[in-house]
Amino acid sequence: MAAMDGQQAMRENEFSPVVEGNLVHTGGETHVLNFDTNVLSLDNVRVPTEMTDGAENEIVESEDEEDEDIELSPGGILDEETIGRNLSNLGRSADGSQQVFLHVQIAGFSLKDITALSNFVHLQKVELPYNELTDLSPLSSLQYMLILDVSHNKLTKLLDFMPPKNLKEANFGYNEIEEMADLSAYHYLTVLNLDHNKISKITGLEKCTRLQDLSLAHNKVERIHGLENLPLQSLNLCHNHIKKIENLETLRLLRSINLAGNNIRSLAGLEDHPLLENVDLEDNEVIDISEMKYIKESQMLRQVNLLRNPIQELPDYRLSILFRMPSLTELDRHRVEVEEKVAAVNMFNPPAEIVAARDHIMHVVYSFLQPSRILDNTLPSMETPYPMLVLVGPQGSGKKDLALKLVEEFSDYFGYCVTHTTRKPHKEETPGRDYHFVDLEKFEFDIRWGQFIQTHQYHGHWYGLQMQSIEDIAREGLACVVHMELEGVLTLKNTYFEPRYVLIMPLSPECHEKRLRERALYTESQIEDNLERAEMYQDYNRDHPGFFDMMINSDDIEESYKHLRRLVMDYLGISIPSFESEAGDIMETKDTENAPTGTQLGTRTWSRPSIPDSMSQQYTRGKTTQSPSLSGRGILEAMSLKRRHSAAKASVAGYIPPLFEQITSQYPKTAPQTVDNQVGLDVVTITEDMNRSQSAPVNNKPPQSDEDTSSDDESDSSLSMSSARKFARSPEGSVHNGKDPHLPTETMNPMELSNPRPPSVPRPTSQGQGRPGSDRHKVLPPINQKGAYMPEL
Numbered sequence: 001m002a003a004m005d006g007q008q009a010m011r012e013n014e015f016s017p018v019v020e021g022n023l024v025h026t027g028g029e030t031h032v033l034n035f036d037t038n039v040l041s042l043d044n045v046r047v048p049t050e051m052t053d054g055a056e057n058e059i060v061e062s063e064d065e066e067d068e069d070i071e072l073s074p075g076g077i078l079d080e081e082t083i084g085r086n087l088s089n090l091g092r093s094a095d096g097s098q099q100v101f102l103h104v105q106i107a108g109f110s111l112k113d114i115t116a117l118s119n120f121v122h123l124q125k126v127e128l129p130y131n132e133l134t135d136l137s138p139l140s141s142l143q144y145m146l147i148l149d150v151s152h153n154k155l156t157k158l159l160d161f162m163p164p165k166n167l168k169e170a171n172f173g174y175n176e177i178e179e180m181a182d183l184s185a186y187h188y189l190t191v192l193n194l195d196h197n198k199i200s201k202i203t204g205l206e207k208c209t210r211l212q213d214l215s216l217a218h219n220k221v222e223r224i225h226g227l228e229n230l231p232l233q234s235l236n237l238c239h240n241h242i243k244k245i246e247n248l249e250t251l252r253l254l255r256s257i258n259l260a261g262n263n264i265r266s267l268a269g270l271e272d273h274p275l276l277e278n279v280d281l282e283d284n285e286v287i288d289i290s291e292m293k294y295i296k297e298s299q300m301l302r303q304v305n306l307l308r309n310p311i312q313e314l315p316d317y318r319l320s321i322l323f324r325m326p327s328l329t330e331l332d333r334h335r336v337e338v339e340e341k342v343a344a345v346n347m348f349n350p351p352a353e354i355v356a357a358r359d360h361i362m363h364v365v366y367s368f369l370q371p372s373r374i375l376d377n378t379l380p381s382m383e384t385p386y387p388m389l390v391l392v393g394p395q396g397s398g399k400k401d402l403a404l405k406l407v408e409e410f411s412d413y414f415g416y417c418v419t420h421t422t423r424k425p426h427k428e429e430t431p432g433r434d435y436h437f438v439d440l441e442k443f444e445f446d447i448r449w450g451q452f453i454q455t456h457q458y459h460g461h462w463y464g465l466q467m468q469s470i471e472d473i474a475r476e477g478l479a480c481v482v483h484m485e486l487e488g489v490l491t492l493k494n495t496y497f498e499p500r501y502v503l504i505m506p507l508s509p510e511c512h513e514k515r516l517r518e519r520a521l522y523t524e525s526q527i528e529d530n531l532e533r534a535e536m537y538q539d540y541n542r543d544h545p546g547f548f549d550m551m552i553n554s555d556d557i558e559e560s561y562k563h564l565r566r567l568v569m570d571y572l573g574i575s576i577p578s579f580e581s582e583a584g585d586i587m588e589t590k591d592t593e594n595a596p597t598g599t600q601l602g603t604r605t606w607s608r609p610s611i612p613d614s615m616s617q618q619y620t621r622g623k624t625t626q627s628p629s630l631s632g633r634g635i636l637e638a639m640s641l642k643r644r645h646s647a648a649k650a651s652v653a654g655y656i657p658p659l660f661e662q663i664t665s666q667y668p669k670t671a672p673q674t675v676d677n678q679v680g681l682d683v684v685t686i687t688e689d690m691n692r693s694q695s696a697p698v699n700n701k702p703p704q705s706d707e708d709t710s711s712d713d714e715s716d717s718s719l720s721m722s723s724a725r726k727f728a729r730s731p732e733g734s735v736h737n738g739k740d741p742h743l744p745t746e747t748m749n750p751m752e753l754s755n756p757r758p759p760s761v762p763r764p765t766s767q768g769q770g771r772p773g774s775d776r777h778k779v780l781p782p783i784n785q786k787g788a789y790m791p792e793l
C-alpha cells in the first residue's frame, strides 16, 4: 500500500521525495539510502514496473508485517532503522555536493544513546524531544546543525558538546539543567529555550551577540542580569522568583517581555524601551496605577497583561490604564474597544467643554433642588444683560492684579467679584478681598445648596463663582470684574450671563516662568503645567475666533494695565479716542500676528461701529439689529438665535404664549444702531438664549441670615422664572418701569430701601437705556454726561 502511495505521489509531483524504508522515490527515480551517512546512493535502482504493478499488494503486505516485527532502537539505543524512518527534507548538503536528508525527528523513543546519529553529519535540523537523553556528545560531529530540539529529556548540562558553529536555535526546555554553560562559542545562536529547568542564575550569554529570543520560563531565576547588550527582542522570564525589573537598560531592541508569575511590584526598569510591544505581568504584585508611567511612553506598546495583580481592584482600573496608554489594542487578554478609549478620556481628561457642561448641569440641578429666589440685580433684561468683565488666562498671567487695579481705579463702575476657593490664602492676600477662603466641606456644602454657578478644580484646589457674589456687586449698581481659567469661562458661557472675556496672556514663556518663580508658590510641575496651559490658551484663542473678546499681552503688567484701562474706558464710553488711536486699535485687531504687545483683538471688537472694518463689524456686539447674522457666533449663540427666530415666527403665527411675544417684539430694538447710541456698556449686543436664562434667574439659597431673608422674602417666595421674565419686559417692549402687575416693583429689592447706597459719588443715570442688569438701578453713565465720573486719562 505504501509503495502504491509512493508511486502515486511520484506521478503527482515528481520532485517531491517519498521515503519508504531505505528507498527514496524522487524525480521519477528510486534511490537507495546509505544509512551510514544519510547520503543518497548514486546507484539508482529502477524498480521494475511489473513488480510495482503486478505484485504490488503482496509486497506491501509483506513489508507491513516486517515493520511490525522490527523493534526500533531497542533499549533506548538509537539505531539506523529508526533514523532512516525519521529522516526527511531532502536537499543539498551544506557544501552543495550531495543530496542529503536535512531533518531528523525522533520523538518519544525513550532514547538514551544517540551515537548512531553521529554519522549523519549533514543533518541541519535535529529534533529529539521526549526521550531520556543525558548526553549529547554524539552531536559534536553534526557541524552543519542549525536547529536542535532536545526538550523533554533528562539533560543536566546545556550544550555540552563540541559546538556546531552555525547552531541558530536550541531548545533545551523541560530538562534538569541547573546551571547555564558558557555559550560564548555559539556565535550564531538566535533562539535559546531553557524553559522548565532548574536554572537560578543567568550566565554565559555575554558573547551570544545574535541572541534575539531567550526563554527561561519556569526556572528559579531570582535576578535579571547577565543580559547586558544582547540584541534580545523577546525575553521570557515568567514563573521565576524575580522581585525587581532590573538590568534591562541596554536591551534597546526588546519587543516582548514576559514576567508573569513573579513577585514584581513596580514596573520601574521597563522604561526606555521604544520598541516594546508586549508586556505580560500577569500574576504579580503590581498595586499602583502610577507604575504605568514606566511603560506609557513606549510608543509601540499594544498588549499589556496585568491580570491577577492587586491593581485590578482599583476602581475604574481598566479605563485608567487605557487613559494612560491609549494605543493599547489588548489589555488583560481582552481586545480594547474604541468606546472604552473614548470613555477613558471622558473620565480622566475630558475636553474642557465637557467639564464645563458637566459643571453647569451640576449647578443647575442643585439650584433646582432649592427653594427659588429671584436675584433682581442680575436679572437679565432683553436689552442689557448684567455687565461682567471676565479676565481669563493661565495662572501667573497677572489677571488678578489687573482686576483689582481696575476695580480700584474705576470703583464707580466696577466691583471685584470675590470668588470662593479651598486653597489657603497667600501672605499678601486678604480673606474676603482676594477670595472667600473656605474649607472643602463648606465648598461642597455650598455646591449642594446650589450656591455656585460655576466651579473649577485647579492644581488640587477648588475655585467657584457664587451667584450671590455677583449679586452683591450688582446690588451696588456696579458691573462685575472676575478672573478665572478657561474651564470657568466655558461654564459661564452656558449660563445666561454674557460677559466680556478678555484673555490676559503672557506671550513670552520666559516672562511667564519668571513671574511664576518669583512668587515662590508653585511646585516645578505646577510651573510646567502653567507654561503648558499658556500654550493651550494661545491655541484655543487661535482655533476659536471670537471666543475671547480681546487679548492683552501681559508680559509687562504695567503695559497691559494701560491697554486694559484704555479698553475699559472705551467700553464705558468715558473717553473718546481720537480717530488715529482708534485706527491704531483696529490695526492691532487686524494684524494680531505682528502686534508685539498690547491689545489684540480676537474677532469681536469693542471698537466703534463706524470704523470701516468688516471683520470687526461682523463680530461687534450690537450690530445685528434687524437681521442678526449667525456668522461669527459661537454654536450656542447661533442656536439661541435660531430658536429666537423660530419663536418669532411662531409668535407671528399666534402659536406661542405672550412671553415670547414680549421677547420677540423687543428684539429688533435692542441693539444700538449708531456710534452715538453705542456707548457705554449698553453696546453689548443681546444674544438672549432662553435656554440659558432658565438656569440662572432663579437663585436658590440655603437658609439665610435674618438680614438677608428680610430683604428678599417677598420676591423669593412666589416668583417663578416666567414671571421674572415678564418683569423684565413689558408686552409692548419697553423697559419696564416697575409697575408690572405681576411683580410689585418696590418689593423687588427691599435691600436697597433698608440699606440705601451712600450718595458719595454722583452717579449718573443712563438716560433710559437701562442700567446693566436691573431696570431699576441705572448706574452706568452715558457718555460725557455732565457730572459723570471721569477718570484722568
Ligand SMILES: Nc1ncnc2c1ncn2[C@@H]1O[C@H](COP(=O)(O)OP(=O)(O)OP(=O)(O)O)[C@@H](O)[C@H]1O
Binding pocket: 393, 394, 395, 396, 397, 398, 399, 400, 401, 419, 420, 454, 455, 456, 458, 463, 464, 465, 483, 484, 485, 486, 487, 488, 489
Ligand atoms: N471661579 C473660578 N473658576 C475658574 N478658575 C478660577 C476661578 N477663580 C479663580 N480661578 C483661577 O484659578 C487659578 C488659580 O488661582 P490663583 O488665585 O492661585 O491665581 P493667581 O496666581 O492669582 O492667578 P493670576 O496670577 O493669573 O492672577 C487662576 O488662574 C485663577 O484665575
